[in-house]
Amino acid sequence: MSSHLVDECAAPPKNCFRLVVLGTARVGKTAIVSRFLFNQYDDQYTPTIEDFHRKMYRIRGEVYRLDILDTSGVHPFPAMRRLSFLTGDLFILVYSVDNYESYMEVMRLREQILESKASCKTRTAAPPMIIAGNKADRPESEREVLYDEVAKWVSTVKKCAFLETSAKKNGNINELFQTLFELAKLPPEMSPSLHRRVSIGDQAWEAAKKGISFYPRGKQDDNPLGVVSPHARRPSLRSDLIEAEAKAEQEQRRAEKPSIPKISSALSPYRSQYRSCTWMSLLRQAFQGLVRPAGGQVCRLQVQHRCYNAPAAGHVQVDMNSDTGVATVRLNRPPVNSLNLDVLTELSIALEKLETDRSCRAMVLASAVPGIFSAGLDIMEMYKSTPERCVAFWRALQDAWLNLYGSRLITMAAIEGHSPAGGCLLAMSCDYRVMADGKFQIGLNETRLGIVAPFWFTDVMLCTIGHRETEKALQLGAMYSAQQALSIGLVDKVVPADQVMSTVQTELKSWLQIPDAARVITKTSMRKQVLDRLSSQKEKDAQFFADFILRESVQKSLGAYIASLQKRKS
Numbered sequence: 322m323s324s325h326l327v328d329e330c331a332a333p334p335k336n337c338f339r340l341v342v343l344g345t346a347r348v349g350k351t352a353i354v355s356r357f358l359f360n361q362y363d364d365q366y367t368p369t370i371e372d373f374h375r376k377m378y379r380i381r382g383e384v385y386r387l388d389i390l391d392t393s394g395v396h397p398f399p400a401m402r403r404l405s406f407l408t409g410d411l412f413i414l415v416y417s418v419d420n421y422e423s424y425m426e427v428m429r430l431r432e433q434i435l436e437s438k439a440s441c442k443t444r445t446a447a448p449p450m451i452i453a454g455n456k457a458d459r460p461e462s463e464r465e466v467l468y469d470e471v472a473k474w475v476s477t478v479k480k481c482a483f484l485e486t487s488a489k490k491n492g493n494i495n496e497l498f499q500t501l502f503e504l505a506k507l508p509p510e511m512s513p514s515l516h517r518r519v520s521i522g523d524q525a526w527e528a529a530k531k532g533i534s535f536y537p538r539g540k541q542d543d544n545p546l547g548v549v550s551p552h553a554r555r556p557s558l559r560s561d562l563i564e565a566e567a568k569a570e571q572e573q574r575r576a577e578k579p580s581i582p583k584i585s586s587a588l589s590p591y592r593s594q595y596r597s598c599t600w601m602s603l604l605r606q607a608f609q610g611l612v613r614p615a616g617g618q619v620c621r622l623q624v625q626h627r628c629y630n631a632p633a634a635g636h637v638q639v640d641m642n643s644d645t646g647v648a649t650v651r652l653n654r655p656p657v658n659s660l661n662l663d664v665l666t667e668l669s670i671a672l673e674k675l676e677t678d679r680s681c682r683a684m685v686l687a688s689a690v691p692g693i694f695s696a697g698l699d700i701m702e703m704y705k706s707t708p709e710r711c712v713a714f715w716r717a718l719q720d721a722w723l724n725l726y727g728s729r730l731i732t733m734a735a736i737e738g739h740s741p742a743g744g745c746l747l748a749m750s751c752d753y754r755v756m757a758d759g760k761f762q763i764g765l766n767e768t769r770l771g772i773v774a775p776f777w778f779t780d781v782m783l784c785t786i787g788h789r790e791t792e793k794a795l796q797l798g799a800m801y802s803a804q805q806a807l808s809i810g811l812v813d814k815v816v817p818a819d820q821v822m823s824t825v826q827t828e829l830k831s832w833l834q835i836p837d838a839a840r841v842i843t844k845t846s847m848r849k850q851v852l853d854r855l856s857s858q859k860e861k862d863a864q865f866f867a868d869f870i871l872r873e874s875v876q877k878s879l880g881a882y883i884a885s886l887q888k889r890k891s
């Protein structure tokens with residue numbers, strides 16, 4: 322490696338770290354990051370959705386990479402938030418000294434991070450954290466959080482430090498990062514005052530990436546230096562997971578745990594259990610601590626890399642048309658697009674990304690599998706499962722639904738095939754539905770499986786077809802043809818299968834003519850009550866699902882239903 326090369330790719334995994342900055346809105350998270358990276362302060366407040374920065378260092382001949390995730394204070398995107406907990410190596414939790422509630426949120430955040438890390442069974446140690454009591458420049462009369470109270474709390478928690486800061490006056494910002502880096506055992510030179518900041522233009526950066534020195538010829542400079550990448554883009558979920566796995570492996574090695582089984586043999590038994598699961602999804606589940614490989618041990622990374630490098634799993638395909646601002650999201654899990662933990666997680670994240678993409682105004686939900694919209698929830702997720710997996714699965718479903726039903730975008734379902742149960746829920750949660758005429762069916766058929774549609778499925782159906790029709794539909798577990806669905810208002814238009822997409826595009830034109838703000842306010846006011854009902858009791862609902870679904874009588878019904886599906890086929 323050239324000693325002068327500061328290349329994003331040149332940092333070995335052991336030298337790559339992700340710092341996540343969390344806290345409620347308006348506490349100064351972005352201001353702290355901006356001071357650290359650019360020594361700048363902007364008095365204007367612009368809410369952050371999620372900003373990603375990358376700083377590269379060359380320290381004592383080695384290249385280091387620090388990624389910074391500056392998160393949203395209002396967290397409408399739970400999947401993104403959970404991912405930030407899971408992938409963060411070190412954390413800054415920010416509160417404002419003039420806002421006690423923001424301090425309470427910091428205490429909650431710490432618990433949530435620890436919970437997330439513990440649920441990922443490969444990583445159990447508490448990550449290094451620092452609490453920043455920002456806006457310490459505020460007059461004492463406005464102070465709501467006492468220094469001593471926080472200091473006392475922090476003294477009782479492991480791997481945690483505390484400082485009061487002022488991003489505005491540049492008070493203690495350097496010390497904040499220095500203390501955190503010390504706590505995390507990172508090179509002290511990463512602190513702002515201990516390296517030379519290099520301002521680098523795009524061309525110079527490109528030169529550096531190609532290995533060309535950006536120092537004047539012949540000049541040696543071994544002093545630590547740091548450069549903010551001008552092209553930082555948030556890595557994909559896939560890269561996040563690869564890196565998190567790499568870290569887990571490192572920690573595992575450091576802890577010198579003996580005899581790690583090879584992933585291929587360790588995970589083999591699960592391939593039959595999770596039919597049509599890809600290695601990618603198994604790995605993800607293993608990473609989430611939901612699948613325990615044989616012997617309950619953690620899997621080897623070398624093989625995981627090979628698996629990740631295999632062709633993309635891509636259970637959710639997103640095609641964004643930046644000319645029209647319309648994204649097409651296609652479910653792609655043959656044979657029937659059944660919704661398992663993996664698909665739901667991918668769907669949630671895809672929706673969150675579109676939600677934050679300012680160029681996106683509308684989304685068409687469709688299928689990449691001919692003849693099927695979605696067969697609903699993957700029954701195998703509910704059959705002979707464990708309480709932990711049931712809860713994780715249900716949370717993923719809740720998040721995906723909250724993102725879809727609560728979306729600011731115009732959402733349209735292109736139903737080009739069967740759409741039972743969970744598939745029907747997804748379709749009903751869109752603003753408009755076009756269904757293919759013919760043999761396909763749609764409806765909430767849960768009672769036929771011996772299970773009960775949860776209250777939020779019912780709420781959505783009530784809002785779509787009214788009380789009387791819902792009552793009949795749910796008790797009977799009724800499945801409707803496209804024409805029947807049209808007659809009760811379950812879908813908005815029925816056309817020949819080959820015209821579904823073009824009809825959606827035509828319908829979209831009139832929706833796109835409405836100013837977004839007015840439409841979004843109207844949509845939100847219509848849907849808020851239903852969204853709030855679930856949001857306020859997500860954990861209770863998830864626990865209830867796990868308890869209900871694992872009852873012996875329910876398992877027996879599900880077993881019989883699975884057998885009937887297989888019999889029908891033969």
Ligand SMILES: CC/C=C\C/C=C\CCCC/C=C/C(=O)SCCNC(=O)CCNC(=O)[C@H](O)C(C)(C)COP(=O)(O)OP(=O)(O)OC[C@H]1O[C@@H](n2cnc3c(N)ncnc32)[C@H](O)[C@@H]1OP(=O)(O)O
Nearest residue numbers: 659696697698699700701739741742743773775866869886
């Ligand atoms: C008070 C209560 C409070 C709280 C909650 C409590 C309870 C929980 C409620 C949970 C809500 C549940 C919602 C759901 O979505 S349940 C899922 C319901 N889905 C179905 O019933 C669909 C069943 N499938 C079909 O009818 C057909 O497969 C379909 C979709 C019409 C397509 O038909 P076809 O093209 O002929 O394909 P096959 O039937 O041959 O299927 C191919 C293959 O896929 C398997 N499969 C089908 N559906 C599912 C599924 N949902 N999950 C998993 N696997 C599925 C099928 O068995 C075949 O497998 P094989 O191995 O034989 O190839």
